[in-house]
Amino acid sequence: MTIPKLATENPPKGEAKATEKIISLLKKTLEKDYPPPKRTLRDAHPKQVGLVKAEFTVLDDFPKQFKVGVFKEAKTFKAWIRFSKLSNGPDISKDSRGMAIKLMGVPGEKILESQKTATTQDFVFMSTQFFVTKDVEGFAGLLNAVSKGKFRAGLYFLTHPKLAKLFLKIRIQVANILGVEWGSTTPYLLGENAVKYAVTPDRFTSDTIPKGTPADNYLTQRMASQLAENDFMMNFYIQPQVDAEKMPIEDPRVVWSRELSPLIRVATIKVLKQTFDSEAQQMYGDQLSFTPWHSLPEHRPLGGINRGRKAIYETMSAFRHKRNNEVSEEPTDWKDFD
Numbered sequence: 001m002t003i004p005k006l007a008t009e010n011p012p013k014g015e016a017k018a019t020e021k022i023i024s025l026l027k028k029t030l031e032k033d034y035p036p037p038k039r040t041l042r043d044a045h046p047k048q049v050g051l052v053k054a055e056f057t058v059l060d061d062f063p064k065q066f067k068v069g070v071f072k073e074a075k076t077f078k079a080w081i082r083f084s085k086l087s088n089g090p091d092i093s094k095d096s097r098g099m100a101i102k103l104m105g106v107p108g109e110k111i112l113e114s115q116k117t118a119t120t121q122d123f124v125f126m127s128t129q130f131f132v133t134k135d136v137e138g139f140a141g142l143l144n145a146v147s148k149g150k151f152r153a154g155l156y157f158l159t160h161p162k163l164a165k166l167f168l169k170i171r172i173q174v175a176n177i178l179g180v181e182w183g184s185t186t187p188y189l190l191g192e193n194a195v196k197y198a199v200t201p202d203r204f205t206s207d208t209i210p211k212g213t214p215a216d217n218y219l220t221q222r223m224a225s226q227l228a229e230n231d232f233m234m235n236f237y238i239q240p241q242v243d244a245e246k247m248p249i250e251d252p253r254v255v256w257s258r259e260l261s262p263l264i265r266v267a268t269i270k271v272l273k274q275t276f277d278s279e280a281q282q283m284y285g286d287q288l289s290f291t292p293w294h295s296l297p298e299h300r301p302l303g304g305i306n307r308g309r310k311a312i313y314e315t316m317s318a319f320r321h322k323r324n325n326e327v328s329e330e331p332t333d334w335k336d337f338d
Ligand code: HEM
Pocket: 022, 026, 041, 042, 043, 044, 045, 082, 083, 084, 097, 098, 099, 100, 124, 125, 126, 131, 135, 136, 139, 183, 184, 185, 186, 288, 289, 290, 305, 308, 309, 312, 313, 316, 317, 320
């Protein structure tokens, strides 16, 4: 397989303004949703299914050109993984889900000015292989309509049918959070290539969607009983960009064809047998911050949605921590909680 050089990024006009608009709308939402003395949660993915310990093992048997950054050599990193739900509300509700992986003990200068010496590398996933808008301007339009109430939001969806369709498609019910197939949806640099990431469970979980009215947090309960007994294995893949048009950098609504570019397994993830659902550990996970920009330059996020996320995640994490009088610190190791 010959892989062309990385397709260049093409920032559209108005991107910076739309990013600012998103930040201002998100701040207003948090102020409205969490008046003091309520603790301020994340704007997106506030509901934590669990923060778990995992080992991230880089494999040896994949093409040399991808042995870059954390994939440079076969080795095992300690990791925290935060599983989440896009909005608050019972686990049974149709919604997008999230998985954020934080590797620790990663040497090398990081991209963010404020985190240059941090020893973490994050990978952020959602429960589909596509995102809902092409760019931050599209996302700002959606947020703006939603912030104006149900009528304006409904009208926005009616006049943006493609967005409405994708928005319905990302909302899924989940039997077991460990059984989800995860996608980065946005691309990342890897050496001289652009890649997307995917993570799949190593085996299918046997759970089915619960009937009736299950516990609000049945996904936490199911993961807790499963991890009390056994480790759980997942596979981490890269998907190199091999066609600049069919696999665009600037439109994460487009799923990259696995026929054109099959997934390449580069690492395994072992979610350890453990207890994770103490109040103290749930709180610790809530106080962590994940962003695709907690990254080595070798894994630089690409494309407009990712460019926007640079300022959005840093600003919004600082905003919620300040409101809670808490500090956000990058971890250097696992921690034990009672
Ligand atoms: C313009 C588009 C996007 C906006 C405005 C946005 C906004 C946000 C914000 C504000 C947070 C909370 C940050 C914090 O307080 O620490 C967040 C978290 C998150 N986002 Fe996004 N996001 C966008 C795109 C995406 C995409 C493409 C994905 C899929 C890979 C994604 C997955 C997640 C996940 C999983 C979390 C939770 C991370 C954690 O556990 O801390 N987001 N997002």
